Amino acid sequence: MHTKRTRLDRQSLLIGLLIVAAAVLAVAAVARTKAAAPDGWVQVNAQVEQAIKPFEHDEPDRSASEKPPASEAAPIVEKQTATALPAKEQKSQPTARTGSADAAGSGKIDINHATAAELDALPGIGAAKAKSIVDDREKNGPFRSADDLLRVKGIGPKLLDKMKSFIVVQQ
Structure with missing residues (x-):
C-alpha cells in the first residue's frame, strides 16, 4: 500500500510540474515583447x-x-x-517589313506568303509552329481567313486571338 501511495504522489507531482511549466510558457509567449528583426532583415x-x-x-x-x-x-x-522582357517577347511586335510578309505597307504579316522565319516573329509562334504553318499552307492551300490557322496543330483560339492584330490574309 505504501508503494501505491508513493507512485500516486510522484504522478501528482509530475502532473503539477507539467501544468506549472505549461503556464509559464503560455505567460512567456503572451507577454513576450516584439522581437527585433534578424540581422539583414528589412521590413518593406x-x-x-x-x-x-x-x-x-x-x-x-x-x-x-x-x-x-x-x-x-x-x-x-x-x-x-x-x-x-525576354528576347521572344521583345521581337513579338512585328514592324513594317519588305517582301512577301509586308501586307501593303501595313506592317502586318501575310500568312499566305510569309516565310517560316517571318512567321516566327509573331507572338507565341516559334520556329516549329512557323514551319507547321508553312507546311499546312503547302499541303492544304492558302488560308482563306485568319481562323483557318486553327487547323494548324498547336494553334488554339487563345494564341490566334493574340496573333490576329499582327496578321493579314491575302490571296
Whole structure:
C-alpha cells in the first residue's frame, strides 16, 4: 500500500510540474515583447504599400502634372519591366517589313506568303509552329481567313486571338 501511495504522489507531482511549466510558457509567449528583426532583415511593408498605391482602382486618378513622391518604387518597376522582357517577347511586335510578309505597307504579316522565319516573329509562334504553318499552307492551300490557322496543330483560339492584330490574309 505504501508503494501505491508513493507512485500516486510522484504522478501528482509530475502532473503539477507539467501544468506549472505549461503556464509559464503560455505567460512567456503572451507577454513576450516584439522581437527585433534578424540581422539583414528589412521590413518593406510600407514601401510595398507606397509602390502599389498608384495602381489601386479605388483611389482618384492623379493629375498629369502631379508626380509621385520620390519614395515610391513605381519608377524602379517601370525600368525593370522595360528591360526585363525576354528576347521572344521583345521581337513579338512585328514592324513594317519588305517582301512577301509586308501586307501593303501595313506592317502586318501575310500568312499566305510569309516565310517560316517571318512567321516566327509573331507572338507565341516559334520556329516549329512557323514551319507547321508553312507546311499546312503547302499541303492544304492558302488560308482563306485568319481562323483557318486553327487547323494548324498547336494553334488554339487563345494564341490566334493574340496573333490576329499582327496578321493579314491575302490571296
